[in-house]
Amino acid sequence: MKAPEMIEITHVDKWYGTFQVLKDCTTQVAKGEVVVVCGPSGSGKSTLIKCVNALEPFQKGDITVDGVRVTDPKISLPKLRARVGMVFQHFELFPHLSVLDNLCLAQQKVLGRGRDEAMAKGEALLKRVDLAAHARKFPGQLSGGQQQRVAIARALAMDPIAMLFDEPTSALDPEMINEVLDVMVELAREGMTMMVVTHEMGFARKVAHRVIFMDRGEIVEDSAKDAFFNTPHSDRAQQFLSKIL
Numbered sequence: 031m032k033a034p035e036m037i038e039i040t041h042v043d044k045w046y047g048t049f050q051v052l053k054d055c056t057t058q059v060a061k062g063e064v065v066v067v068c069g070p071s072g073s074g075k076s077t078l079i080k081c082v083n084a085l086e087p088f089q090k091g092d093i094t095v096d097g098v099r100v101t102d103p104k105i106s107l108p109k110l111r112a113r114v115g116m117v118f119q120h121f122e123l124f125p126h127l128s129v130l131d132n133l134c135l136a137q138q139k140v141l142g143r144g145r146d147e148a149m150a151k152g153e154a155l156l157k158r159v160d161l162a163a164h165a166r167k168f169p170g171q172l173s174g175g176q177q178q179r180v181a182i183a184r185a186l187a188m189d190p191i192a193m194l195f196d197e198p199t200s201a202l203d204p205e206m207i208n209e210v211l212d213v214m215v216e217l218a219r220e221g222m223t224m225m226v227v228t229h230e231m232g233f234a235r236k237v238a239h240r241v242i243f244m245d246r247g248e249i250v251e252d253s254a255k256d257a258f259f260n261t262p263h264s265d266r267a268q269q270f271l272s273k274i275l
């Protein structure tokens with residue numbers, strides 16, 4: 031039996047002024063499923079995943095996470111964003127806080143955890159991303175790859191039920207890409223529900239269950255991984271793949 035859907039995106043339309051950035055987007059991500067989102071720059075990938083944790087509003091359609099509508103005015107946005115962790119291209123760590131405090135802040139403020147509990151959780155997660163020795167440093171003292179691993183650990187500290195990644199390795203020097211992808215591969219293999227905007231097709235081949243291809247605000251292709259790579263049915267996806275593979 032198929033796992034229940036964790037994220038459901040149904041007929042979503044979004045405009046920035048008169049420019050329609052998302053056009054009738056519909057897809058689902060089941061519990062434990064890893065979905066890679068790719069497509070040309072400007073096709074709406076970031077906008078789509080930001081709608082999932084209500085970082086962007088949308089005018090039409092529906093998005094639910096674990097059965098809860100993200101546009102429901104009664105839900106708490108900080109709690110939604112704790113449940114659906116997000117990792118950005120440019121890390122977005124708090125520069126004035128130590129690495130460990132970056133991991134503790136929202137645990138204490140949003141989840142109401144005590145300082146000791148938050149620190150213990152933070153330290154365990156830093157160990158997991160191989161950064162235990164850097165807990166007292168500031169983000170600016172770390173490499174890009176290390177900062178991105180801190181950002182992933184910070185999201186995981188909230189015990190999310192799903193994770194969104196927006197081009198997490200595209201701002202990194204090439205030699206740091208794998209240390210971040212390795213953490214994401216491990217997370218995927220542990221069964222985390224993930225939507226990952228990336229052009230790292232090696233990652234997609236390794237752990238994605240499905241690949242979504244977007245172009246000009248539309249989901250042009252939404253296929254099982256092997257079908258996407260072996261027999262993309264749209265010309266646009268074929269062209270895109272021929273350029274990046």
Ligand code: ADP
Pocket residue numbers: 046051069070071072073074075076077078
């Ligand atoms: P992608 O992540 O696929 O590169 P985005 O979702 O960032 O695409 O952007 C999709 C389109 O929406 C682009 O044409 C971009 O210029 C436009 N856009 C993004 N953010 C805004 C904004 N805040 N206001 C107006 N247009 C925007």
Ligand code: MG
Pocket residue numbers: 075076077196197
């Ligand atoms: Mg983007």
